[in-house]
Amino acid sequence: MKNGIIGLLLCSAILLAKAQETFYDFIQLGPHQIGFCDSIIYDTTCLYQQFDYEGSSPIFSKIWFPIMCSESSNYLKFGDFNASNVPVSLSKVHKELSYHMDEIFIRDGISFDIMTGEPIVYENVSVQEVLDKIKLMETKSKASEIHSKLDNPVIVYHHGNQGLSVENTIMGEYFASKGYIFISANFHLPYPNTIFGLLPLSLENEKMHKQRAAKAVVEFAKTLTTSNELTFIGHSWGAQEGWCFLNDSSYASAFVSMETTIEYKSDSTIIKEIWPYVYCAIKINKNKFSIPILLFAAQDDNMNFDFFKGLSNKKMIYASYKEPFTHNSYTSLLMLRYFLSREFKQPDREIMLTQIQGYAAHLDFISAFLENQKAGSNSNLETFQEWFIITQD
Numbered sequence: 001m002k003n004g005i006i007g008l009l010l011c012s013a014i015l016l017a018k019a020q021e022t023f024y025d026f027i028q029l030g031p032h033q034i035g036f037c038d039s040i041i042y043d044t045t046c047l048y049q050q051f052d053y054e055g056s057s058p059i060f061s062k063i064w065f066p067i068m069c070s071e072s073s074n075y076l077k078f079g080d081f082n083a084s085n086v087p088v089s090l091s092k093v094h095k096e097l098s099y100h101m102d103e104i105f106i107r108d109g110i111s112f113d114i115m116t117g118e119p120i121v122y123e124n125v126s127v128q129e130v131l132d133k134i135k136l137m138e139t140k141s142k143a144s145e146i147h148s149k150l151d152n153p154v155i156v157y158h159h160g161n162q163g164l165s166v167e168n169t170i171m172g173e174y175f176a177s178k179g180y181i182f183i184s185a186n187f188h189l190p191y192p193n194t195i196f197g198l199l200p201l202s203l204e205n206e207k208m209h210k211q212r213a214a215k216a217v218v219e220f221a222k223t224l225t226t227s228n229e230l231t232f233i234g235h236s237w238g239a240q241e242g243w244c245f246l247n248d249s250s251y252a253s254a255f256v257s258m259e260t261t262i263e264y265k266s267d268s269t270i271i272k273e274i275w276p277y278v279y280c281a282i283k284i285n286k287n288k289f290s291i292p293i294l295l296f297a298a299q300d301d302n303m304n305f306d307f308f309k310g311l312s313n314k315k316m317i318y319a320s321y322k323e324p325f326t327h328n329s330y331t332s333l334l335m336l337r338y339f340l341s342r343e344f345k346q347p348d349r350e351i352m353l354t355q356i357q358g359y360a361a362h363l364d365f366i367s368a369f370l371e372n373q374k375a376g377s378n379s380n381l382e383t384f385q386e387w388f389i390i391t392q393d
Contacts, residue, residue, distance in 0.1 A: 022339055023170050027360045030178030032066035035144030036076060039063060043216040050191055051092035058090055059213055061185040062165050064176035067144050076143060079135030081166045100196040101164050106131055109333045113348045114326055122344050130344060134336050140173050146224060150181060153229035154221045157184040158214055160236030162197040170332035174363050181224055185217050211245045218251050229253050231370060235330045240278045247287035254373050255293045256366055258330045262307050263297035290314060294369045298325035299389060310393060319388040321358055329355040361387045
């Protein structure tokens with residue numbers, strides 16, 4: 001009987017171990033351990049006066065980077081990535097920003113079935129409790145500091161409209177483990193009585209559409225390294241921002257555009273109406289690029305890259321994921337709740353797994369693209385044709 005009980009306990013332990021699936025089971029990290037710190041970048045071209053703060057516009061930034069081997073096993077929790085270690089003058093701003101970040105996280109990553117769009121009813125728990133559980137997930141990052149310039153290439157990540165600096169933490173860790181410095185920032189600040197992500201009308205014309213914050217983060221990124229390699233990765237609005245200023249090659253040496261959403265339109269009148277600033281940059285100002293560019297958009301009957309075709313005199317690669325892939329599946333935020341499936345029943349668990357697999361494939365594709373740029377190769381990416389339809393010019 002004793003041996004039988006021990007056997008059952010062992011079986012239970014094995015099953016429990018298998019149940020504790022994490023995002024890291026689906027991606028292949030590189031050889032480096034991962035350090036993390038945060039920083040506040042100040043955009044001196046913009047004044048921000050809200051929540052008892054007045055001064056240069058703050059950009060709350062997160063930095064992942066490779067570190068030397070460490071014996072410490074004190075990995076950060078996901079919630080630690082947005083800890084409130086900010087100056088007293090910005091404490092109310094950060095508190096308000098964090099409130100909106102949680103609100104967006106719950107809306108985009110917890111509340112709705114990604115297949116049907118219907119609300120998910122979690123048994124005996126609230127969506128806030130699900131978020132609290134996600135914040136306790138262990139990461140692969142360790143608290144560290146950058147004490148001197150590194151010699152690693154840099155990636156600057158720009159989120160979409162109403163996006164978050166912590167929406168792509170897995171991407172940050174993935175590239176830091178492969179030897180990159182990865183910087184993600186909050187490109188939105190809170191304003192009273194204003195929908196998060198928007199500006200009060202009085203500031204709309206003054207501050208919008210000049211990519212000031214994005215440029216400030218790029219310039220900060222350059223101070224962290226002696227490397228001349230800087231890749232700008234943008235998702236949705238972030239990608240649109242890139243198309244508006246990366247024609248100046250002094251800002252970046254490569255560009256990854258992740259589904260601007262313009263890829264699903266072909267009528268120039270509609271594009272001009274919905275995306276006037278990108279339209280102006282490409283069609284009126286006729287922005288031309290001299291850096292390699294990788295463009296992603298999930299395959300769909302209406303999908304095309306025509307608006308962006310041939311805009312660079314360097315290699316342009318157009319890749320469309322063959323399987324269904326949602327607009328927010330380019331961010332790891334969308335999928336974190338999947339790893340609580342054993343605790344909270346989720347009706348879209350199976351489709352969520354396909355998004356995780358697709359997300360991992362995109363990370364590997366970007367990594368191969370960047371390694372090819374380092375090697376000066378012709379971006380030979382045939383190995384990805386199982387998952388992507390790929391064209392080049």
